[in-house]
Amino acid sequence: xxxxxxxxxxxxxxxxxxARIYVCSRCGNLLDIEKTSRVLDEAGDLQELWNSxxxxxxxxxxxxxxxxFIEFLPFLESDAIVSLGEGxxxxxxxxxxxAYCGLDSLRLKHQGNNPTGSFKDTGMTIAVTQAxxxxxxxVACASTGNTAASLAAYAARANLVCAILVPEGQVSEAKxxxxxxxxxxxxxxxxxxxxxxxxxxxxxxxDLLYLVNSINPFRIEGQKTVxxxxxxxxxxxxxDHLIVPGGNLGNSSAFGKGFRELLGHGLTRKQPRISxxxxxxxxxxxxxxxxxxxxxxxxxxxxxxxxxxxxIGAPVSWKKxxxxxxxxxxxxISVTEQEIADAKAMIGRDGIGCEPAxxxxxxxxxxxxxxxxxxxxxxxVAVLTGHVLKDTDYVIRYHSDTxxxxxxxxxxxxxxxxxxxxxxxxxxxxxxxxxx
Ligand code: F0G
Numbered sequence: 001x002x003x004x005x006x007x008x009x010x011x012x013x014x015x016x017x018x019a020r021i022y023v024c025s026r027c028g029n030l031l032d033i034e035k036t037s038r039v040l041d042e043a044g045d046l047q048e049l050w051n052s053x054x055x056x057x058x059x060x061x062x063x064x065x066x067x068x069f070i071e072f073l074p075f076l077e078s079d080a081i082v083s084l085g086e087g088x089x090x091x092x093x094x095x096x097x098x099a100y101c102g103l104d105s106l107r108l109k110h111q112g113n114n115p116t117g118s119f120k121d122t123g124m125t126i127a128v129t130q131a132x133x134x135x136x137x138x139v140a141c142a143s144t145g146n147t148a149a150s151l152a153a154y155a156a157r158a159n160l161v162c163a164i165l166v167p168e169g170q171v172s173e174a175k176x177x178x179x180x181x182x183x184x185x186x187x188x189x190x191x192x193x194x195x196x197x198x199x200x201x202x203x204x205x206x207d208l209l210y211l212v213n214s215i216n217p218f219r220i221e222g223q224k225t226v227x228x229x230x231x232x233x234x235x236x237x238x239x240d241h242l243i244v245p246g247g248n249l250g251n252s253s254a255f256g257k258g259f260r261e262l263l264g265h266g267l268t269r270k271q272p273r274i275s276x277x278x279x280x281x282x283x284x285x286x287x288x289x290x291x292x293x294x295x296x297x298x299x300x301x302x303x304x305x306x307x308x309x310x311x312i313g314a315p316v317s318w319k320k321x322x323x324x325x326x327x328x329x330x331x332x333i334s335v336t337e338q339e340i341a342d343a344k345a346m347i348g349r350d351g352i353g354c355e356p357a358x359x360x361x362x363x364x365x366x367x368x369x370x371x372x373x374x375x376x377x378x379x380x381v382a383v384l385t386g387h388v389l390k391d392t393d394y395v396i397r398y399h400s401d402t403x404x405x406x407x408x409x410x411x412x413x414x415x416x417x418x419x420x421x422x423x424x425x426x427x428x429x430x431x432x433x434x435x436x
Contacts, residue, residue, distance in 0.1 A: 001035070001036040001037045002017055002033055002034065002035055002036065002074035003015065003016065003017065003033075003034055003036055004016070004017060004019060004021070004031045004032070004033060004034070004217060005031065005032050005033075005034040006024035006026065006027060006029050006030075006031060006032075007029055007030050007031065007032050007319060007320065007323070008024065008027050008029040010027075011024060011026055011027040011029060013025075013026045013027070015031070017033070017074055018133075018134065020134060020207065020210070022201075022204060022211055022215050022216055022217075023215070029319065030215065030217070030316075030317065030319055030320055031217045032217055032220075032257070032320075033074050033217045033218065033220070033221050035072070035074075035261075038265075039071050039072065039265060041071070043265065043266045043267045046071060046265075046267065047232070047236060047267065049071075050068050050069060050228070050232065051232065053068045054068070054088070060081070060083040060084075060085050061081060061083065063085060063088070064081075064083045064085055064086055064087055064088075064125065065086060065087015065088035065089065065122065065225065065226075065229050066083070066086055066087045066122050066125050066126065066222050066225045067081060067083060067125070068087070068225075068229075069225045069228045069229075072224075072225070072228070072261060073126065073221055073222075073225075074218070074221060075126075075129065075133075079129065079133060080129075080132060080133075081125070081129045082125060082128045082129045082132060082154055082157050082158040083125050083129075083157075084115035084116075084121065084125070084153060084154065084157060085115060086114050086115055086121040086122050086124075086125050086222075087114070087121075087122050087225065087226070087229055088229065089109065089110050089111055089112075089113040089114060089226075089229070090109075090110050090113055091107050091108070091109050091110075091230065091233045091234075091381070092107065092108045092109075092110060092350070092352055093105065093106075093107055094106050094107065094108045094347065094350040094352060095350065096346055096349050096350045097343075097346050097347055097350050097362050097382075100343070100346045100362070100366060101362060101365045101366040101369050101380075102366065102369040102370065102376060103365070103369060103374070103376055103378070103380060104376055104377050105379075105380075106362075106365065106380050106381075106382065107239070107379075107380070107381045107382075108347070108350075108352055108354075108381070108382050108383075108384050109226070109230055109233075109381055109382070109383050109384065110352065110354070110384045111226065111383060111384060111385050111386070112353075112354055112355070112358065112384055112385065112386045112387035112388070112390070113387070114150075115153065116146075116149045116150045116153045116178060117146075117149070117178075117386060117387035117389065117390055118146035118149070118150060118355075118385060118386040118387065118390065119146075119223065119226070119251060119383070119385045119386070120146045120147050120149075120150035120151075121150050121153075121154070122222045122223050122225060122226055123150075123214065123218075123219035123220065123221075123222035123223040123250070123254070124147075124150040124151055124153075124154045124212065124219070124222065125154060125222055126218050126219065126221050126222030127139075127154075127212040127216055127218045127219045127222065128151070128154040128155060128157075128158050128160070128212065129158075129218075130218045131158070131160060131210045131212065132158050132160070134210065136160065136210040137160065137161055138160070138161045138162070138163065138208070138209045138210065139151060139155050139160050139161070139162050139163075139209065139210045139212055140162065140163040140164065140165070140200060140203070140204075140209040140210070140211060140212070141164055141165070141200065141211065141212050141213045142164075142165045142166075142193060142196035142197040142199070142200040142213060143164055143165070143166055143171070143193070143196070143213075144166070144167070144170065144171060144193050144247070144308055144309045144310070144311060144312070145166065145171040145172055145175030145176065145179075145308065145309060145390070146175060146309055146385075146386055146390070147164075147212075147213060147214075148164040148166060148171070148175060148176075148178075148179045148184065148186070149175050149178035149179050149182070151164060151184065151212055152164065152178065152179040152181075152182035152183065152184035153178070153182045155182070155183075155184065156182045156183050156184075161185075162182075162183070162184040162185065163184065163185040163187060163209065164179055164184050164185070164186055164187065165187050165189060165196040165199065165200050166186060166187070166188055166189075166196065167188070167189065167191060167192045167193050167195070167196055168188040168189060168190055168191075170192065170193070170308055170311060171308065172308060172355075172390055172391040172393065172394075173393065174389060174390050174391065174392065175390060192302075192303065192311065192313070193303075193311060193312050194299070194303070194312060194313050194314040197213065197248075197314065197316060198314075200213070201215070201316075213248070213250075213316065214248055214249075214250025214251075214253070214254075214316070214317055215250075215316045215317060219250060219254075220250060220253055220254045220257060220320070222254075223250065223251060223254030223255075223258075224254045224255070224257045224258030224261065225258065226254070226255065226258065226383075227254075227255050227257075227258025227259045227261075227262060228258060228262065228267075230242075230381065231259075231262055231267070231268050234379075234381075236267060236268050237268070237269075238259060238262075238268050238270055238271065238272045239272045239378075239379040239380055239381045240272060240273065240374075240378040240379050240380065241272055241273050241275060241330075241365075241368075241374055241378055241379070241380045241381070242255060242259075242272040242273070242274050242275070242330075242380075242381050242382075242383065243275050243276075243277060243361045243364055243365055243368075243380065243381070243382045243383065244274065244275075244276055244277070244361065244382075244383045244385075245276070245277055245278070245307075245309075245310055245357045245358060245360040245361055245383075245385055246276035246277060246278045246285050246286075246310065246315070246321065246332065246360075247278075247282075247309060247310035247311075247312040247315065247357065248312050248315045248316055248317055249276070249285060249315040249316075249317040249318050249320065249321030250316075250317045250320075251383070251385065252274060252276045252317075252320075252321040252324050252325065253317045253320030253321050253323070253324055255274055255324060255383075256274055256320065256321075256323060256324020256325075256327060256328065257320075257324070259271040259272060259274070259328070260327070271327070271328045272328065272381070273328050273329045273330040273331075274324045274325055274328045274330040275325070275330040275331045275332065275333070275364065275368065275373075276321060276325060276330065276331075276332045277332075277333060277334070277335055277360040277361055277363065277364030278310065278332070278333075278334045278335075278360065279305035279307045279310055279311075279334065279335065279337070279340060279357075279360060280305070280334045280335060280336050280337065281300075281303060281304035281305045281337070281405075281406070282300055282303035282304065282305045282307075282310055282311050282312055282313060283300065283334035284297065284298060284299050284300045284313060284314070284315065284318075285315060285318055285321060285322075285332050286332045286333055286334040288318070288322070288332070289325065289331065289332035289333075293322060293326065297318055299313050299314040300313030300314070301313060304405075304406045305337065305340075305405070306337055306340075306341075306356060306394060306403070306405050306410075307337075307340055307355075307356035307357040307359075307360065308356070308357075308391070309355060309356070309357035309385070309386060309390075310357040310360070331368065331373060333364055333367060333368065335360055335363040335364050335367065336363075337405040337408065337410055338408075338410055338411060338413075339363035339366070339367075340356055340359050340360055340363050341356070341359075341398050341403060341410045341412075341413075342363070342413045342414060343359040343360070343361075343362035343363035343366065344356055344358075344359035344362075344395075344398070345398060345399075345413070345414035345415075345416075346362060346414065347359055347362055347384070348388065348395075349414065352384070352388075353387070353388030354384040354385070354386060354387065354388055355385070355386035355387060355388065355390040355391045355394075356391060356394050357385060357386060358383075358384040358385045358386050361382035361383060361384065362382055365380060365382060398410065398412050398415060399412060399415045399416045399417060399418075400412070400415070400417060400418070401415050401417070419431055
């Protein structure tokens with residue numbers, strides 16, 4: 001049995017799963033999906049069951065890295081699901097990045113290896129499945145690009161009409177291209193992501209559409225399964241530190257919930273410290289953390305960063321993100337545009353690659369190691385949220401030393417420049433001889 005429950009400890013109002021709401025209709029706070037009955041299976045039996053599904057004859061339901069964990073999801077085995085085979089993403093060792101950060105080792109959980117190239121798919125499979133269950137016709141979201149691409153794909157699979165609201169000129173071409181190809185109605189507006197979010201929430205209140213941004217608690221249910229999958233990959237021993245980028249703060253919220261549930265059901269013995277990294281020009285959560293949560297949460301009016309995915313000044317899920325960080329003893333810090341760009345190049349040099357927003361993690365870890373919060377020998381996992389091909393313009397500019405952030409030029413510290421030579425073997429040979 002599952003219900004929707006208000007996260008405000010003074011309210012705790014309960015709503016049916018079928019209630020088409022996004023926030024508590026009494027006090028306006030965020031909602032959690034809560035399991036009201038315990039999973040009766042022993043931890044060991046569940047772990048075995050989840051693993052065994054991976055080797056079953058191929059069905060998306062069994063193999064999906066989200067639906068594999070259905071015992072902790074608010075659906076029945078008999079429900080029709082919308083899946084593209086999301087999840088089951090690799091956990092890579094990243095020795096170059098580890099050395100760069102001052103760690104003995106570092107692992108990168110690459111959520112960019114999802115069907116549409118970002119972590120959004122793990123949440124979207126659940127949210128669109130819920131839309132189908134509710135008999136919704138029109139699904140929608142505001143987006144900096146990845147949510148849009150993901151929703152567009154899952155809506156297409158489910159045969160639902162899909163509209164996305166994006167800030168004009170602030171979404172990478174690759175992400176827009178995906179949304180267009182998957183058949184979504186793309187609506188550009190003047191104004192940033194926060195404006196898109198505000199407007200679409202107003203429309204959702206009028207029941208004109210079903211909103212699947214991460215304010216929708218079903219999204220979080222899907223994304224929490226990454227904590228399950230990651231724990232499984234680590235033989236059910238979570239790392240000391242988990243580092244995630246922070247934008248709207250749905251992802252950090254989801255990891256907090258996932259690891260809380262794992263511990264609560266005896267599936268693991270500890271929660272990792274969850275730390276969130278923001279871009280310096282879009283860091284309201286880091287500022288809130290710096291006051292120890294003792295001030296009002298102040299939005300950033302004019303967020304600025306080349307990491308467009310996290311160019312967000314008014315994160316809708318900050319209360320859940322705060323709960324995850326506080327409960328696990330993590331930190332929230334910001335990193336500069338230069339630090340993000342260099343960390344991204346380093347992730348590339350490990351043969352992995354990611355989009356700019358994801359690279360905040362490695363930049364953040366480097367800082368957290370320097371100030372002693374993370375120890376050299378700690379086990380650390382960084383979550384890469386998007387694929388390297390999500391923003392190739394940024395990559396090419398960095399490597400040609402022409403990347404410019406608002407008011408500053410970014411150095412191509414690890415730039416890998418293209419060499420132009422005449423089409424003659426001897427010219428190419430001289431280049432090859434100089435390679436080390
Ligand atoms: N990394 C990437 C690649 C993202 O696309 C996002 C958010 C984040 C990190 C931040 O995650 O919002 O859960 O804290 N992208 C949203 C979008 C806002 O519309 O695609 P968060």
